[in-house]
Amino acid sequence: MAQAPARCLNHPDRTAIARCKQCHKPLCERCAKKMTGGIYCSDECYQKMNAFQDRVQKLDEARKPGLSIGKLVGRFLVPAIIIVVLYYVLVVEKVRSVGDIIDLIRKLIP
Ligand SMILES: [Zn+2]
Numbered sequence: 204m205a206q207a208p209a210r211c212l213n214h215p216d217r218t219a220i221a222r223c224k225q226c227h228k229p230l231c232e233r234c235a236k237k238m239t240g241g242i243y244c245s246d247e248c249y250q251k252m253n254a255f256q257d258r259v260q261k262l263d264e265a266r267k268p269g270l271s272i273g274k275l276v277g278r279f280l281v282p283a284i285i286i287v288v289l290y291y292v293l294v295v296e297k298v299r300s301v302g303d304i305i306d307l308i309r310k311l312i313p
């Protein structure tokens with residue numbers, strides 16, 4: 204059994220040719236408003252859909268990682284290693300001169 208074609212919500216005597224992309228109301232040729240991206244019953248629905256798509260887009264942007272692991276390593280790990288090495292050389296080994304550095308290297312290499 205064939206389904207009766209949907210009728211326009213505002214004009215029960217007219218056959219619906221499309222549905223509002225936002226509220227899914229059946230719309231006749233006269234009621235359907237062609238907007239960018241689809242057919243809507245009213246400007247209100249068009250604005251609602253635009254606001255919704257804006258939100259989705261912003262959520263997508265927020266989900267994208269701003270920092271990659273490589274950038275994190277470059278930004279935090281490398282300076283941390285340099286600080287640890289400097290601390291070891293200057294504080295633990297009390298290196299104050301080139302001679303001290305040579306002594307330190309001799310100690311490290313048997
Ligand atoms: Zn609508």
Ligand SMILES: [Zn+2]
Nearest residue numbers: 211214231234
């Ligand atoms: Zn209509």
